[in-house]
Amino acid sequence: MADRAASEDLTEVQSNGNGAAREFVEEWRDVAYNCFSSGHKFCREVCPVMQVTRDERHTPTAFHANVVAMEKGHLSIEDVAEDYVHCTMCGACELRCPNTLFTGDFYRFRQRTVDVVKAARALAVKEGIHQKDWKRWAELTDRWGNEPVLGWTKETSGSKVRAWAAGLDIPTGGETVLFADCEAAFKRPSVPRAVALILREAGVEFGLMDQQWCCGGPMWETGYVEIAHKMAEHNMLDWRKTGTRRVICLDPHDYITIIENYPSLDASFDEFEIVLAVDEIAEQIRDGKLRLTTPVERTVTYHDPCRLNKRMGVWQSPREILRAIPGLTFVDVDHVTQWSYCSGAGSNLGVAKPELTAEISRRRVAKVRELDGVDTLVSACPWSERPLTEQGEAQGIEVYDIFELVAEAAGFEV
């Protein structure tokens, strides 16, 4: 034992699992051992799910330990599939991990927990273990092209995905397109309308996709990888068909999905530039191309969407935008404190466990109420705005998308 070469241990799989399970363990055990060997659990108290359930099965630590236990033959995907539902993929655990903090600076290392959860969910689907409503969600997304954000019976097809733009006379395709997320396009159309009006005001030329499908993000996140590939390939084909090179994403989920997942499907992906609308609009304001002159008399605080703040380190642009809105009183809560905040909406948790999403959101809105005089919570993520709005209504806090406020400050009604 003592003299064995270092690599030998890592090729030894005691699990009797089948091909897919074995592949999963082989791919993820090193990552899992990174956590298992550390075992410090700094992730627990920042995890939005753990703050509610307090159940050790839902800790990021458990998500890694399970892989080790699977390797040793103690657990199987059947034992743990349901545990892995309890994650919004917010990324707080990865940031708070001592492995990230103390090897991150130099090696750019980041403990990969979100990816482990994604892989475990994909394995579950491969093994025929489904969460009922995730399966239904995936089937309808596959059938309609967009996610069933309006309920199980209201079709969200590719032909209706541009309905929000009625009367705006936006062309199809072109060098730059605005990618309007499913939730925004169908459920909160004021957001894409606001973005379109602001971009136009700033002189940005852009079109819409001919047939925009779901970005595929929730399919990757819930394990329906084949459908995700289909969506992504369709979207890239659509961009090429209309000569598009630049894609502006108004939703952080779309942005992270496209930059993280699309490149592996397409060798020429580099020909596209993917841009976040918050960055684009902050720049237009900075450069004086977008002038905000209509006062917005509100006292607001900002909700750092997890995929912007925790997953991609984008927290400055939205604050810059809010500080440029006249009349607005901005009570900021710093982005590190917000590592432990979440709306609970991420990775379709709200579809599988609506009561958990509601509780996470309730606690997030309660944090707003602790701030003196704040009447409005501003987010920059349409997915978060659904549960936050529901809880805001119950707690007397209005919830706005940042672009809705920018449009108002630019003199538009959306």
Add this chain to the structure above:
Amino acid sequence: MAVALLDSVVDELTAICGPDHVFTGRSATFNRARVPAPFPVHKWDEHVPSAVVLPTSAHQVSEVVKMANRHRIPVVPRAGATGLTDGAVPLRHGIVVDVKLMNQILDLDHENRTVTVGPGINMLKLNEELRKHGYIYPDNPASYPCSLVGGRIGTSGWSLIGARYGHTRDLVISFEIVLPTGEIVRVGDGGGRTVRKSSSGYQLKHLFMGHQGTLGIVTEATLELVPRPEAEFSAFFAYGDYMDAWRATGDLARSGVATLAGVVLFDEWKLAYLRRDDEAYIPQPESIKGVIACASYGNADEVRIGAKRLLRIGNASGGVYLGDEISQGDWASRHDRYATPQHGRTRDGQVALMSWHCEDASIPYSELPAVREEWHAIAAKLRERFDMFDDWGMFAYTNGAFKPWGDYLTEIDIGIWETRWDEETWAAWVDAKRELARVSIEHGGSISACHGSCREGEVDLVPAELGGGFEVMKTIKRGLDPNNIMNPGKYLLDQAYEEA
């Protein structure tokens, strides 16, 4: 593999805690078998509980314990499960009582300066609430972001700023505990929940501090509130010789500066390790063989004056002040200064994922140099035999509350490549632990300052360390837990029943 409980027992648990708070599934039980202490992963299934409950009240805990006592089923309390000994590891399966849902702030008493909480609350989370009122609860271990109040009591924890504010035993004023027979009692210095000093009756608070779950389950605790300090001062000094650094550590600790919160001594192995592998560490030249960190907290004017004296002592002792960036930055990162797995190296320098094990004896100041030599020799022997252990160096921290000059929490950090455990290497490790413990006792110390000393190897020497006190422990254990249901197998306490 876990022994399955009778269906009727599971039904009883469900009746007590509710169907959503009782688990018998594989992932629920496997994920409550281990703690970060070296864990025999090759024998994982020997430590799996039969059931897990997440109670929400002292009454539920009491009913679970009474039921377990009736049926003679082992009960193992579990709070954060971040301990570095195996208090929360179920050695005999049974029922794990996981208190994480009991994490509420129950009462904030501004007049008497106390906060009463459930055992499942974390100190960082508690302080997020307390800061709004200008207080802190200054129990500050390396596990500050993850350990929970219940576990701090169960292990009698140590705080990095304990020289100023005291350790867990000084900061917990009183608490409620469910005894192994199910009675709910409150223990403190005396009777009143917020009384800090009493001479009424036995001092039962201390009895239940550090019991490692063998005497009951804490269900509520009343804690000290401290004014949130206005100022922090930290200073790092470097020395060309370990003995000079050791002498200076003593000078600082004996300075009598009231705001002094702690002094930490790094030895040359630790410095070499940090130079080698810790990317966040700002390396000093090879000629540096000892570093000291000290810190103070309190009102700004007092900290400022105290800081001048600490700097004077550091300089007078031949130390080189390492500058503000290291002094402030390194101190600020102290909670994350756990060694990370990527820092492990095999003998030929290859990175191997190693877990961090930290031995934590209490050693008298005078003995630190000698213990250090003997401990490193033990670690070297282990590494020589098996290329899965790595010596990550030693720290010594002031250990006394308020009067920090006597003994030191003495820590050797050993990296262990845990995926390589087998019977032979595990046995060698257990032997090494016993050796480390033996050295501590021979030098007039104690096996553990804060983790507890109930793990394989070291535990064999607990009777030697405690002498007649261990006999008293057994008598108490038998008296309070007649059926040996509370965390059985820990601290050699089974002996209490063999003799009965």
